[in-house]
Amino acid sequence: xxxxxxxxxxxxxxxxxxxxxxxxxxxxxxxxxxxxxxxxxxxxxxxxxxxxxxxxxxxxxxxxxxxxxxxxxxxxxxxxxxxxxxxxxxxxxxxxxxxxxxxxxxxxxxxxxxxxxxxxxxxxxxxxxxxxxxxxxxxxxxxxxxxxxxxxxxxxxxxxxxxxxxxxxxxxxxxxxxxxxxxxxxxxxxxxxxxxxxxxxxxxxxxxxxxxxxxxxxxxxxxxxxxxxxxxxxxxxxxxxxxxxxxxxxxxxxxxxxxxxxxxxxxxxxxxxxxxxxxxxxxxxxxxxxxxxxxxxxxxxxxxxxxxxxxxxxxxxxxxxxxxxxxxxxxxxxxxxxxxxxxxxxxxxxxxxxxxxxxxxxxxxxxxxxxxxxxxxxxxxxxxxxxxxxxx
Numbered sequence: 001x002x003x004x005x006x007x008x009x010x011x012x013x014x015x016x017x018x019x020x021x022x023x024x025x026x027x028x029x030x031x032x033x034x035x036x037x038x039x040x041x042x043x044x045x046x047x048x049x050x051x052x053x054x055x056x057x058x059x060x061x062x063x064x065x066x067x068x069x070x071x072x073x074x075x076x077x078x079x080x081x082x083x084x085x086x087x088x089x090x091x092x093x094x095x096x097x098x099x100x101x102x103x104x105x106x107x108x109x110x111x112x113x114x115x116x117x118x119x120x121x122x123x124x125x126x127x128x129x130x131x132x133x134x135x136x137x138x139x140x141x142x143x144x145x146x147x148x149x150x151x152x153x154x155x156x157x158x159x160x161x162x163x164x165x166x167x168x169x170x171x172x173x174x175x176x177x178x179x180x181x182x183x184x185x186x187x188x189x190x191x192x193x194x195x196x197x198x199x200x201x202x203x204x205x206x207x208x209x210x211x212x213x214x215x216x217x218x219x220x221x222x223x224x225x226x227x228x229x230x231x232x233x234x235x236x237x238x239x240x241x242x243x244x245x246x247x248x249x250x251x252x253x254x255x256x257x258x259x260x261x262x263x264x265x266x267x268x269x270x271x272x273x274x275x276x277x278x279x280x281x282x283x284x285x286x287x288x289x290x291x292x293x294x295x296x297x298x299x300x301x302x303x304x305x306x307x308x309x310x311x312x313x314x315x316x317x318x319x320x321x322x323x324x325x326x327x328x329x330x331x332x333x334x335x336x337x338x339x340x341x342x343x344x345x346x347x348x349x350x351x352x353x354x355x356x357x358x359x360x361x362x363x364x365x366x367x368x369x370x371x372x373x374x375x376x377x378x379x380x381x382x383x384x385x386x387x388x389x390x391x392x
Contacts, residue, residue, distance in 0.1 A: 003118055004101035007125035007373045008094075012134060014377035015384055022385070029384055031086020036136035038063055042071040043078050043085040047227075059240040064224050064233075067217070069170040070138040089136035096140040097133040101125065103147025104346045108353060110154050111314060116350070116357040119365060123349040126372040129340055131380030142172040143344040146320070149178060150347075153185050153316045158205035162212030169216020174341060177323030179213035185316040186210035243331060301325065301342055307351035317347040 012026075019026040032040060041049060042063050053061050070092065077088035101121045109117030125133065133140045145168035152161035165182050169175035186206035193203050225231040305321055313321075328341040342348070356365040 001098050001101050001105075001121075004098060004121045004125045007122055007376075008097065008130070008134060010373050011125075011131055011377040011380050014381050015131070018381045018385055024385070026384075027087060027090065030134055031084065031090045031136045033135065033384065035066070036086060036089065038066050039071050039074070039089050039136055039138070040085045042066060042068075043075050043088065054240075056240055056242045059236065061240050062237045064228070065237045065241065067138065067169075067171050067173065067220055069167060070141050073141070074136075086136055090134065093136055093138075093140045094134050096144045097125075100133075100140055100144035100147055100346075103144055103151055106151045107147055107154060107317070107347070108350055110151065111317070111350065112354050113357060116353045119353040119356050119369065120346065120349050122369045123353055123372065124346050126369065126376040127343065127349075128376060128379050129343060129383060130376045131383045132340060132343060135384070137340075138171050139340065139343045142168055142174065143346065145171060146175075146178050146344050147346060149182065150316055150320060153182060153209075154314055156189075158186065158189075158209040162209035165209070165213040166216040169214065169218070170220060171216075172344075173217055174324060174327060174344065175217045176214070177320055177327055179217070180323050181316045181320035182213040183210040184319050186213075188315060301345075301348055304348040304351060308347060311351050311354070313347060313350065317350075321345050321347050 015026045015030075019029070030036070047063050047068075050060060050062055071089070074085065074088040074092045077083060077091060078085045081088070083091070101124065104124055105117040105121050107117075108120035124130070133143075145164050149161050149164040149168060152158070152164060161182055165175065165179055168178050186209050189206040190203060193206075221234040222231070224234040224237070227233075228237075230236065302325075305325060308318060308321060324342055324345045331341070356368065359365055
């Protein structure tokens with residue numbers, strides 16, 4: 001956890017340095033940008049107040065698109081301490097990041113060894129979008145709950161796995177991937193129990209975990225349907241953001257459009273750069289750089305997933321990673337896929353961590369991890385202050 005904190009402090013120093021030179025507030029940005037504003041609204045006024053804006057196909061944006069556990073944890077801090085709702089959310093997110101790092105280490109050390117566990121934590125804290133781990137976003141909390149859920153499965157603590165999965169399901173809809181992993185692992189365990197002729201005491205625990213796993217996200221969606229008067233209300237609310245599942249068709253189309261559109265804007269910027277008042281080259285360059293990072297990250301995740309399969313990771317980790325990848329690439333939202341929804345997929349970094357852990361050179365892991373941490377901090381400045389909302 002100390003190593004993780006060191007990596008994230010470096011990232012925060014990059015943000016603070018940029019904010020100081022540009023006379024803006026880092027904390028205000030972390031606690032109120034993009035989706036964070038919705039969580040702030042939920043903490044301050046509950047789910048009954050929207051921002052009045054209209055989304056895709058004339059559907060109003062609704063705070064009910066955001067799951068309740070994250071703002072519920074920040075609510076006591078906001079009311080009991082002299083901090084704003086945004087600051088309370090940032091504190092919960094940052095603390096959850098530390099708990100997530102502990103869980104990631106536990107899973108990696110269980111599957112590999114202590115050194116691989118520590119390196120996995122550093123890699124997760126130095127991902128391209130690691131700045132989100134300190135934003136008022138729910139990814140850190142979900143990753144913490146997912147990591148400890150998966151560790152509970154790996155160590156056959158089935159009731160803990162089921163209970164933690166319920167909490168994860170109250171945090172993000174991507175808990176569908178986690179509940180699928182828990183349920184499948186429980187089914188495999190039941191099959192093993194039946195094949196081995198185990199004791200009657202053992203079978204009900206994995207069964208309970210499998211049954212509990214989807215109750216969090218399913219319960220929230222059903223509650224939203226009951227409040228809105230339509231059982232499909234949650235998916236209708238998501239339609240305002242253009243979020244649905246099309247199996248990856250939109251993802252490919254968006255990536256191609258992002259590349260061709262960025263190239264077009266960059267060319268236009270060069271054509272108008274000589275005119276007074278035109279600054280489009282810088283904006284286009286930022287768009288190009290973020291597009292390149294997005295595509296490189298996609299290729300990296302696909303390559304790492306291939307390595308996780310070849311490395312024969314435990315089934316529960318493979319299913320969780322595969323389901324996250326499928327949900328992200330199959331999302332038909334208006335924003336490009338990548339990175340933010342995959343941030344909880346910490347097992348993607350295990351093959352690289354294992355390779356670095358086997359290195360006989362003392363300086364190779366230190367140099368590579370240090371470079372990753374620094375580049376992550378620099379890119380975090382683009383994510384938080386310069387670019388658009390972090391890609392889903």
